[in-house]
Amino acid sequence: MSRILAAVGTLALAILFASLWAYTQLRSSLPLLEGTVMAPGLSAPVAVARDAHGVPTLTGRSRADLAWVLGYLHAQERFFQMDGQRRLAAGELSELAGTAALTQDRERRLHRFRSRARAVLAAMIPEERLVLDAYAGGVNRGLRDLEAPPFEYMFLRSTPAPWLAEDTVLTVYTMYFDLQEDDGRTERRRAEAGEALGSSLAAFLFPEGTSWDAPLDSSNLPTPPMPDRHSSMGAHPPIRAGDGSVESASLGSNNWAVGGALSTSGSAIVANDMHLGLRVPNIWYRARLILDDKDTGDHLNITGVTLPGAPNIVAGSNGKIAWGFTNSYVDTSDVVILEPAEEGSSLYRTPEGPQPLDRVEEKICSKGAACEMLSVEESLWGPVIGVDRQGRKLAYRWIAHDPIAVNLRGMLALERTGSARDALGIAHRLGIPHQNLVVGDVRGNIGWTVTTGLPQRFGFDGRLPVSWADGSKGWNGYLAPQEVPVVYNPENRRVWTANSRVVGGEAFGRLGFGAYAHGSRARQIRDQLLARERFDERDMLAIQLDDRGVLLERWQGLLLQHLWACAGHPQYAPLIPEVENWGGRAVPESVGYRLVRTFRAEVIGAIYDAYTVPMRAGEPAQANDQRLRPITSKQADEPVWRLITERPAHLLPAGYQSWDAVVNAGIARTLSAVASQAGGQLGAFTWGAANRAEIRHPLTRVVPGLSLLLNPSSEPQPGDLYQPRVASPTTGASERFVVAPGHEGTGIFHMPTSQTGHPLSPYYMAGHEDWVRGQAAPFLPGEPRWRMVFQP
Structure with a gap:
C-alpha cells in the first residue's frame, strides 16, 4: 500500500510541476504592455498607448518607424497567426502541423x-522596401523580446522561425487563396455542365445572375429560357437528411456609402462588414497610427484594421476619407487547355510552336515524416492544375501569379489619400486580391470601383476553358485604368456592394463573368438605403x-400552401402554426425560420441532385459520405423557383409523379431533418440550434482539451447567409464598422474575439460581447490604460 501511495504521490507531484511549468511558460509568452524598449533601428x-481592449495608438515621426513598432506589436500578440498565414500561402504548413496538412x-x-514572393520583393521600389524591411525588423525584435515563444509552439513542440520580408508578400497571397479560386472551378464547372447537360439546361441551371441582382446601374441580365429538353432529367436521388444548407457560403462582405447630402454631418458615411472565416484570434488587429513630423509637415492620423503580417491599415478612416472592401468575384483567371503537339508527344502547342x-521540383518536408519531392509542371501560361474529361492537361492563367x-x-x-476621387484612382494600382472599393470623403463625395489590375482578354470572354495554342485567344496585358468601371457621386448619392454583380452591359464584360454571390444581400441593402433620405451612424x-x-418569404408562402393542403396529415399539422408565425427573421428562437430555410434547401437540393446526375459520371465513389452534397449554383434559387411555379411537364425529374410531389418531398425531407437533428422535437428545431457560432483557436484541433481555455462560448446567432447580417457557425463579420471621415468620434466598430489570442491577456475576448449582441461600440480607441515608449 505504501508503494502505491508513493507512486500516486510522485505522479501527483509530476502533474503539479508540469502544470506549473506550463503555466509559467504561458505567462512568459504574454506581450509587454508597459515600459521602454530601446530600438536602434528607429529614427x-x-x-x-493601449486602451482597455488592447487597441494601440502609435505616435511617431515617420511611416517606417510606425511600421517597425506595428510589426513589434503584431509579433508579440499574433505571431502564431502570422506564421500560419505565410505557411498556408507557401505550402509549408505541414512543417509545423504535420502530415494532416x-x-x-x-x-x-x-x-x-x-x-514568386521573392520576385515581388526584388522589384519593389526603395520607399516600399523601406517600410517593409522596417516592419520585418520590428516583428523579429518583438518575437525576441517575449520571455518565451508564443504559447502555441509549446504545445506543438516547435520553434518559431524568424520573419522575412517576403513573408509579408506571402500574407497577401494567403488572401488570394481565401478570396479567389486557385483551380478555375467555376469555368471547369461550366464546361462540365455544358458537356453533360447540353448548353440550354446548363445555362438555365447555372445562370450568371438573377432578378435578385441589385447593381448600381439598375441593369438586368438576359433571363435564360426554359430548356426544351424532353428526356429524363436523371434518376430519383436518394433521400438525404436535410440540414438546410445547399449553397456554399461566399466569403465576402457588405459595404456601402451615402453622400454628404444624406448624412446628418455633411460628410459621407461608409459602412463595411468583411465576412470571413471566424477564428481565435480574429484575422484583423485594430490600430490607430498617428504620424506627426513637425520638421517636414508630414501628418497622418488613421484608424482601422490591420492584417498581422503586413504594415498597413486595410480598411478604416484617415479623417479625410473612409473606405472598405468587399470581395468582387470578378474573373481574374482562365483555365487554358493544353493541346499535345501530336499524339503521344510530351510537347504542347503554343503560338511560337x-x-x-x-518541371520544377518542390521539396515538402512534413513534421514527423520524411521529405518528399513534388514535381510541378509549368506551361507558358501557368502551372498545370489537372486534366479535363478528355484527358487534356489544363494550365491556370491567374493574375495572382503576376507581379x-x-x-x-x-x-x-x-x-x-485626401479625397474619394483620388482614392478611386489609386484603387487600380493596388496589389491586393480584387475588391469592390467603396469610399467616401469628408466633403461628402462617394464612389465605387474594382481594385488591382484586370486581364485584357482577346478572342474569348473567359467563361469556359479554351486553348490558346493558335494565338487567337489569350491575355493582352491588363485593362488600362480608364477602362475599369467607376461610379462617382451617382445621382441618388448611394453606392453599395455585397459580392454580387455591381454593373451590367459592357462594364460587366470587362470585369468578367466570375463566381458572383446571389443578389439578395445587395438588394436588401439597396432597398433600405433607398427607403430613407437621412442617415447617421446608427441608421x-x-x-x-x-x-x-x-x-425566403415566397418559400414560406409555398410551404404554408402545401401544409394547408395536407392539414389532415398528422405529421404536417404541427408545422402550420410555426410556419405561419415564422416572423420572417433569422433569429435564434425561431422554429419557423429554420423550417422554411430547410424546406427551400431540400427542394433546391432534390432538383439539382436529379438534373446533375450526368455531371457525376466518373466522380470517385464517396462511400463514407452519407449526405452527398448536391452540385448546385450560387444562383440556384431562381431556376428552381421557376420550375416549381411554371411546372414544365417535360422537365419533371424522374421518379416524381408531379411538381407537387417534388415540393412534398421537400417537406418530407424537412421532417426528416427535424427527426435527425432535433430528436423529433419540433420546439427544439430552432434557428439558434443550427446557427451557433463555433469560433475556435486552430490549436484546439490538435489539443482539444484547450477548448475551454481558448474558445469563446458557442452562442446562438441571428442572421444567415442571404441577408445583411451574415452569420453561419464558422463565417460572419470579421469586423463591422460605420464611420464618417472627420467624425470618427461618433463611429461604430465591432470585432469578434479580441485583439489577442492569449488567454491570460487582460483584454482576452474584450469587445466580443459587443459583436455578439450588435451593441454599438466606439470606432476610435478609448482612454489609454497601458503605455510604452520605443526609443532609438
Missing part, C-alpha cells in the same frame, strides 16, 4: 508562391444588423 521615438501543401505548392512543359498582384505602395498611398448599423429573411 525617432514612437509612443504606444500535407494534402493542402501539395495543392498550394503548385503555385510556388514562395519563389511546340514547347515542353517545364502586379502584390504591392505595398498602393495601400500606403491609400492611407494618405447604418441597423442595416448591418438586418436579419430579415426576404429571400
Whole structure:
C-alpha cells in the first residue's frame, strides 16, 4: 500500500510541476504592455498607448518607424497567426502541423508562391522596401523580446522561425487563396455542365445572375429560357437528411456609402462588414497610427484594421476619407487547355510552336515524416492544375501569379489619400486580391470601383476553358485604368456592394463573368438605403444588423400552401402554426425560420441532385459520405423557383409523379431533418440550434482539451447567409464598422474575439460581447490604460 501511495504521490507531484511549468511558460509568452524598449533601428521615438481592449495608438515621426513598432506589436500578440498565414500561402504548413496538412501543401505548392514572393520583393521600389524591411525588423525584435515563444509552439513542440520580408508578400497571397479560386472551378464547372447537360439546361441551371441582382446601374441580365429538353432529367436521388444548407457560403462582405447630402454631418458615411472565416484570434488587429513630423509637415492620423503580417491599415478612416472592401468575384483567371503537339508527344502547342512543359521540383518536408519531392509542371501560361474529361492537361492563367498582384505602395498611398476621387484612382494600382472599393470623403463625395489590375482578354470572354495554342485567344496585358468601371457621386448619392454583380452591359464584360454571390444581400441593402433620405451612424448599423429573411418569404408562402393542403396529415399539422408565425427573421428562437430555410434547401437540393446526375459520371465513389452534397449554383434559387411555379411537364425529374410531389418531398425531407437533428422535437428545431457560432483557436484541433481555455462560448446567432447580417457557425463579420471621415468620434466598430489570442491577456475576448449582441461600440480607441515608449 505504501508503494502505491508513493507512486500516486510522485505522479501527483509530476502533474503539479508540469502544470506549473506550463503555466509559467504561458505567462512568459504574454506581450509587454508597459515600459521602454530601446530600438536602434528607429529614427525617432514612437509612443504606444493601449486602451482597455488592447487597441494601440502609435505616435511617431515617420511611416517606417510606425511600421517597425506595428510589426513589434503584431509579433508579440499574433505571431502564431502570422506564421500560419505565410505557411498556408507557401505550402509549408505541414512543417509545423504535420502530415494532416500535407494534402493542402501539395495543392498550394503548385503555385510556388514562395519563389514568386521573392520576385515581388526584388522589384519593389526603395520607399516600399523601406517600410517593409522596417516592419520585418520590428516583428523579429518583438518575437525576441517575449520571455518565451508564443504559447502555441509549446504545445506543438516547435520553434518559431524568424520573419522575412517576403513573408509579408506571402500574407497577401494567403488572401488570394481565401478570396479567389486557385483551380478555375467555376469555368471547369461550366464546361462540365455544358458537356453533360447540353448548353440550354446548363445555362438555365447555372445562370450568371438573377432578378435578385441589385447593381448600381439598375441593369438586368438576359433571363435564360426554359430548356426544351424532353428526356429524363436523371434518376430519383436518394433521400438525404436535410440540414438546410445547399449553397456554399461566399466569403465576402457588405459595404456601402451615402453622400454628404444624406448624412446628418455633411460628410459621407461608409459602412463595411468583411465576412470571413471566424477564428481565435480574429484575422484583423485594430490600430490607430498617428504620424506627426513637425520638421517636414508630414501628418497622418488613421484608424482601422490591420492584417498581422503586413504594415498597413486595410480598411478604416484617415479623417479625410473612409473606405472598405468587399470581395468582387470578378474573373481574374482562365483555365487554358493544353493541346499535345501530336499524339503521344510530351510537347504542347503554343503560338511560337511546340514547347515542353517545364518541371520544377518542390521539396515538402512534413513534421514527423520524411521529405518528399513534388514535381510541378509549368506551361507558358501557368502551372498545370489537372486534366479535363478528355484527358487534356489544363494550365491556370491567374493574375495572382503576376507581379502586379502584390504591392505595398498602393495601400500606403491609400492611407494618405485626401479625397474619394483620388482614392478611386489609386484603387487600380493596388496589389491586393480584387475588391469592390467603396469610399467616401469628408466633403461628402462617394464612389465605387474594382481594385488591382484586370486581364485584357482577346478572342474569348473567359467563361469556359479554351486553348490558346493558335494565338487567337489569350491575355493582352491588363485593362488600362480608364477602362475599369467607376461610379462617382451617382445621382441618388448611394453606392453599395455585397459580392454580387455591381454593373451590367459592357462594364460587366470587362470585369468578367466570375463566381458572383446571389443578389439578395445587395438588394436588401439597396432597398433600405433607398427607403430613407437621412442617415447617421446608427441608421447604418441597423442595416448591418438586418436579419430579415426576404429571400425566403415566397418559400414560406409555398410551404404554408402545401401544409394547408395536407392539414389532415398528422405529421404536417404541427408545422402550420410555426410556419405561419415564422416572423420572417433569422433569429435564434425561431422554429419557423429554420423550417422554411430547410424546406427551400431540400427542394433546391432534390432538383439539382436529379438534373446533375450526368455531371457525376466518373466522380470517385464517396462511400463514407452519407449526405452527398448536391452540385448546385450560387444562383440556384431562381431556376428552381421557376420550375416549381411554371411546372414544365417535360422537365419533371424522374421518379416524381408531379411538381407537387417534388415540393412534398421537400417537406418530407424537412421532417426528416427535424427527426435527425432535433430528436423529433419540433420546439427544439430552432434557428439558434443550427446557427451557433463555433469560433475556435486552430490549436484546439490538435489539443482539444484547450477548448475551454481558448474558445469563446458557442452562442446562438441571428442572421444567415442571404441577408445583411451574415452569420453561419464558422463565417460572419470579421469586423463591422460605420464611420464618417472627420467624425470618427461618433463611429461604430465591432470585432469578434479580441485583439489577442492569449488567454491570460487582460483584454482576452474584450469587445466580443459587443459583436455578439450588435451593441454599438466606439470606432476610435478609448482612454489609454497601458503605455510604452520605443526609443532609438
